[in-house]
Amino acid sequence: MTCEELLKALNEYVDDETALAVCQEFAEHLAGCDPCQVVVDNIRQSIALYKAGEPYPMPPEFEARLRNSLKERWQQKFGKVS
Amino acid sequence: MKIATPLVPTTDEHLIGQAAGGDFTAYQELVTRFQVRVFGVAFRIVGQRQDAEDVTQQTFLSLIEHIDSFRGESSVATWLLRIATNHALKLLRKRRGLPTVSLSGPTDDDDNYSSLPHPDFIARWSATPETLAQRAEVREQIGSALNTLDDKYRVVFVLRDIEGMSVRETAEALDLTEGTVKVRLLRARLMLREQLTRQFGDEATRLFPDHEHG
Numbered sequence: 001m002t003c004e005e006l007l008k009a010l011n012e013y014v015d016d017e018t019a020l021a022v023c024q025e026f027a028e029h030l031a032g033c034d035p036c037q038v039v040v041d042n043i044r045q046s047i048a049l050y051k052a053g054e055p056y057p058m059p060p061e062f063e064a065r066l067r068n069s070l071k072e073r074w075q076q077k078f079g080k081v082s
Numbered sequence: 083m084k085i086a087t088p089l090v091p092t093t094d095e096h097l098i099g100q101a102a103g104g105d106f107t108a109y110q111e112l113v114t115r116f117q118v119r120v121f122g123v124a125f126r127i128v129g130q131r132q133d134a135e136d137v138t139q140q141t142f143l144s145l146i147e148h149i150d151s152f153r154g155e156s157s158v159a160t161w162l163l164r165i166a167t168n169h170a171l172k173l174l175r176k177r178r179g180l181p182t183v184s185l186s187g188p189t190d191d192d193d194n195y196s197s198l199p200h201p202d203f204i205a206r207w208s209a210t211p212e213t214l215a216q217r218a219e220v221r222e223q224i225g226s227a228l229n230t231l232d233d234k235y236r237v238v239f240v241l242r243d244i245e246g247m248s249v250r251e252t253a254e255a256l257d258l259t260e261g262t263v264k265v266r267l268l269r270a271r272l273m274l275r276e277q278l279t280r281q282f283g284d285e286a287t288r289l290f291p292d293h294e295h296g
Contacts, residue, residue: 042279045211046271046275048211081106
C-alpha cells in the first residue's frame, strides 16, 4: 500500500480500524511509515477536539422569544395550544 | 376539569405523531429535546449567533408547517437536522448574494479521490484534545478553522464528525450519495488536520517523510 492509497482509505480506518478489509495492509503501512501514523493520530485528535468542545449554549433571551413565536404560529395553524 | 397527563418518556416518533394531531405539549417537548442540537449545528454552519438564532427559529417553524409530512423514513433527529442544515445553507447563500439553490450538487469536480490535499505539516500535538478543549482561545481557533472550509465540506464534517451521524444519515440529510459524503468528509478532515496541526503540533516532533509520499 502506498501513502496515496492509504490517504484514500483513511476515512474507514479513522472511523473503525477493526471493520475494514484493508486494515491489515493499512496497519502494516503505518508500522513502517511514522508520518502516516502521525497523520492518522492528528485526524483523530482533530475530531476529538471538536467533539470535546462545549456545545454552543442557546441564549436564554432567545429561547423566550423562540417559544413565543412558535406558540403564535402553532395557534395560527391549530387554533389552540392544548 | 381536565387532568394533566404527565409526559412519560416517549420516543421522538411518538411525539411527532401526537404533535401532528394538534398536541402542543408534545411539540414543545420536541423543541426541548432538539433545540440545543439544532442551535449548535446552525451556529457551526453559519458561524454567528444572530444567524444561528434565525435558523433555529426557521427550523422549528418548519416543523409546525410540515409536521404531518414526517414519514419515518429517517429518524426525527436526522429529519430535523436536515431542515436546519437546509435553512443554514440557504441563509449563507443569501448572505453572499448567491441564488438560494442547493449546495449539494453531486457533480462537483472535486468529489473524487484525485488531488487530495496532502499532509504537509506533520507533527505530534503538544497537548491532548481534552486539555486543549478547555481553553477559550482554542475554542475560537477551531471555530475559525471550521469557517475556512468551503460550505459543502463544513456541513459534512459538522453532521458526521461533530454530530455523530452515520455516513448514510449524513447522505440522507444532505441529499448526497454516500460516496460523495465520504470524499467530502475526507477532504474536510485533511484540511482541518493541516490547520489544527500547524496550531497545536509540536514543531520539535515535526516529521518529514523519508520516501516519496504520494
